[in-house]
Structures are given as structure tokens and as C-alpha cells.
Amino acid sequence: MNILLLGANGQLGRSFLEHGGLAARGHLTAASRDGTRTDGESAEVADLSRPDTLTTLLDRLRPDIIVNAAAYTAVDRAEQEEDLATRVNGEAVGVLGKWAAAHHALVIHYSTDYVFDGSAKAPYAVDAATAPLGAYGRSKLAGEQALKSSGAAHLLLRTAWVYAPHGHNFLRTMLRLGAEREELRVVADQQGAPTSTDTIVRATLAALDAWQSGNAEQRRAMTGTHHLVASGHTSWHGFASAIFQTAHERGLIARIPRVAAITTAEFPTPAQRPAWSVLDNTGFQQRFGYALPDWQAGLHEVIDTLSTQAR
Ligand SMILES: NC(=O)C1=CN([C@@H]2O[C@H](COP(=O)(O)OP(=O)(O)OC[C@H]3O[C@@H](n4cnc5c(N)ncnc54)[C@H](OP(=O)(O)O)[C@@H]3O)[C@@H](O)[C@H]2O)C=CC1
Numbered sequence: 001m002n003i004l005l006l007g008a009n010g011q012l013g014r015s016f017l018e019h020g021g022l023a024a025r026g027h028l029t030a031a032s033r034d035g036t037r038t039d040g041e042s043a044e045v046a047d048l049s050r051p052d053t054l055t056t057l058l059d060r061l062r063p064d065i066i067v068n069a070a071a072y073t074a075v076d077r078a079e080q081e082e083d084l085a086t087r088v089n090g091e092a093v094g095v096l097g098k099w100a101a102a103h104h105a106l107v108i109h110y111s112t113d114y115v116f117d118g119s120a121k122a123p124y125a126v127d128a129a130t131a132p133l134g135a136y137g138r139s140k141l142a143g144e145q146a147l148k149s150s151g152a153a154h155l156l157l158r159t160a161w162v163y164a165p166h167g168h169n170f171l172r173t174m175l176r177l178g179a180e181r182e183e184l185r186v187v188a189d190q191q192g193a194p195t196s197t198d199t200i201v202r203a204t205l206a207a208l209d210a211w212q213s214g215n216a217e218q219r220r221a222m223t224g225t226h227h228l229v230a231s232g233h234t235s236w237h238g239f240a241s242a243i244f245q246t247a248h249e250r251g252l253i254a255r256i257p258r259v260a261a262i263t264t265a266e267f268p269t270p271a272q273r274p275a276w277s278v279l280d281n282t283g284f285q286q287r288f289g290y291a292l293p294d295w296q297a298g299l300h301e302v303i304d305t306l307s308t309q310a311r
Pocket residue numbers: 007008009010011012013032033034046047048049050068069070071072073088110111112113140158159160161162163167168
């Protein structure tokens with residue numbers, strides 16, 4: 001079985017490679033925008049901002065499974081670069097889907113809580129109405145729609161508030177700012193479920209295994225959108241406070257900075273973010289027989305990894 005991983009250098013792509021679970025399930029080819037890999041191994045070039053170039057690569061590699069961890073993820077910058085974001089997150093996903101449909105391949109693709117407007121009061125069901133507040137969310141929604149209409153077998157996995165010991169994410173930003181400042185100001189009126197890349201990798205592999213062992217009818221029931229997020233929820237302020245508390249307990253930091261709770265209005269950003277970003281993950285757990293851990297469990301793992309690296 002040929003497996004193609006796109007976005008090998010992103011925080012999720014790196015975690016897939018470090019975990020090794022894809023390589024254990026088939027012949028794995030990693031691809032990145034520029035053909036490099038952070039671990040020094042070689043990779044194919046797959047630039048999703050040039051969707052028309054992808055078919056040649058796919059024809060050569062002939063993957064049975066495409067795992068798309070590549071995306072334009074700069075939420076604020078997307079307000080200025082919506083065309084680029086839409087090519088990468090929308091059009092390119094449509095190309096992957098059409099190729100997969102024609103060649104009976106499976107597409108595993110990731111989307112985001114930012115497809116919702118955040119006005120709900122309860123966790124979003126997979127079929128809740130989407131209404132993105134910004135360009136990034138619109139571009140990711142375009143990708144969802146392109147994949148669904150491509151006719152490809154797919155697992156469309158919406159996740160949220162992703163972080164890892166590596167890469168660009170809120171946890172690493174907090175630890176950096178916390179080392180520089182006495183006090184941080186963090187919004188307390190946006191709720192979501194911080195989800196570690198390791199949580200996503202393990203749950204994705206469980207879903208893939210269920211897919212592989214399923215018959216045609218079971219696969220039809222699995223095709224579609226699922227919410228792959230950690231259980232429970234908190235605010236960005238709650239997440240920041242837990243990051244510092246845990247990092248201090250594990251000896252990663254010597255001093256906990258003050259973390260002031262502020263409102264969204266007090267932290268203006270180019271892109272508007274949903275106030276309520278909590279996704280209902282019970283469907284994923286039932287469909288794939290896989291328990292999604294509380295967000296705190298993922299946090300403890302990531303802080304442990306960082307503490308070990310720091311020693
Ligand atoms: N980060 C988050 O909080 C969330 C992420 N998601 C989704 O999860 C998935 C994984 O995201 P995550 O790992 O966090 O994102 P990252 O930003 O860490 O990684 C994205 C990767 O995509 C690559 N990429 C960007 N543009 C292109 C392009 N034109 N061609 C090829 N590759 C490109 C980047 O390449 P390079 O390294 O060269 O810049 C990077 O390696 C994405 O679909 C994202 O939308 C969903 C919810 C939350």
C-alpha cells in the first residue's frame with residue numbers, strides 16, 4: 001500500500017513522521033512545499049499553491065492513501081492573502097480529491113473549528129451550519145466542499161487549537177513570551193479544545209485501521225466529516241494558565257508569569273476568531289471505537305517531552 005503524506009514539515013506532519021505509524025502501514029512517501037524534511041531525510045516536492053502541478057506527482061507515486069497535513073494556517077495573514085490561502089486550502093484539496101476519486105484512493109484531510117462562527121452555546125455537531133468569520137476559515141471550508149464534491153472516499157477530520165513540542169503554535173508562543181515578560185494578557189472569552197498533534201496522529205491511525213478493516217458498507221458509513229478534538233474545553237487564558245502550571249510542576253520553567261484574563265476586544269487582531277470553538281467529538285469516538293483523551297492529557301505529554309529535551 002502506497003501512502004503519501006503532504007505537509008511533512010508542519011507540526012502535524014512532523015508528528016506523523018516521528019510516530020512512525022504511517023510507515024508501519026505501507027510504503028510511505030513524505031512531501032513538503034520545497035522537498036526538504038526537518039529530519040534531513042529526502043522528500044518529494046508538493047506545492048499546494050500550484051494545484052495544477054499535483055496531478056503529475058500523484059500519477060507518478062500512485063498513492064492508495066493521501067494524508068494531507070499541508071495547509072495555509074496563518075490566520076491573520078490570510079486576511080491579506082485570501083487568494084493564496086484558497087488555492088492551498090481549497091483548490092489543491094479539490095485536485096487531490098478528484099485524483100483520488102479516479103484512482104480509488106482514500107483522502108485523509110484536516111479541517112478546522114474556524115469554519116464555524118462560534119455563536120453556538122453547545123458543542124458543534126459535524127453537520128452544524130458553517131459560517132466562517134475570516135479568510136482562513138473560508139479557505140478551509142472551500143477545501144471541505146471541494147473534497148466532498150470530488151466523489152473521493154475520504155475522512156475529513158476537523159480539529160482545533162493544535163499544538164506540539166515543535167513548530168509554530170500557541171503553547172510555544174506562551175512559553176517564549178512567558179520567559180520574556182512578567183505578565184501576559186490572554187483572552188478568556190474564546191472557548192475550545194487544545195488538541196496535541198500526538199492525539200491527532202493516534203486517533204487518525206485508529207480511524208485508518210478501522211477503514212482498512214471495514215467492508216464497503218462500513219467504509220461508506222465512515223466517509224465524511226468527523227470531529228477529532230481532545231475532550232473537554234477551556235479558554236485560551238485557561239490553556240495558557242495550565243501550560244505555565246504544568247511547565248513549572250515538571251521543572252521546565254523556574255517562574256510562572258502572571259496571566260491576566262482579558263476580553264477579545266482588548267486583544268484586537270486582523271482576523272476575527274470564534275467565541276465558541278467547541279466541537280462535539282462523540283461521533284468520532286463511537287464510529288471508530290476510540291476514546292479521545294481530555295485536553296490536559298495531551299498538554300502533560302507535550303510538556304514532558306519538552307522537559308526531557310531540556311535536560
Ligand atoms: N494549527 C492549528 O491550530 C490547527 C490546524 N488545523 C489543520 O490541521 C492541519 C495541520 O496543521 P498544522 O500542522 O498545525 O499546520 P502547520 O502550519 O504547522 O503546517 C502546515 C504545513 O503546510 C505547509 N504548507 C503551507 N503552504 C504550503 C504549500 N503551498 N504547499 C505545500 N505545503 C504548504 C507548511 O509548509 P512550510 O513548512 O514550508 O511552511 C507546513 O509545513 C491543517 O489542515 C490545518 O488547517 C486545524 C485546526 C487547528
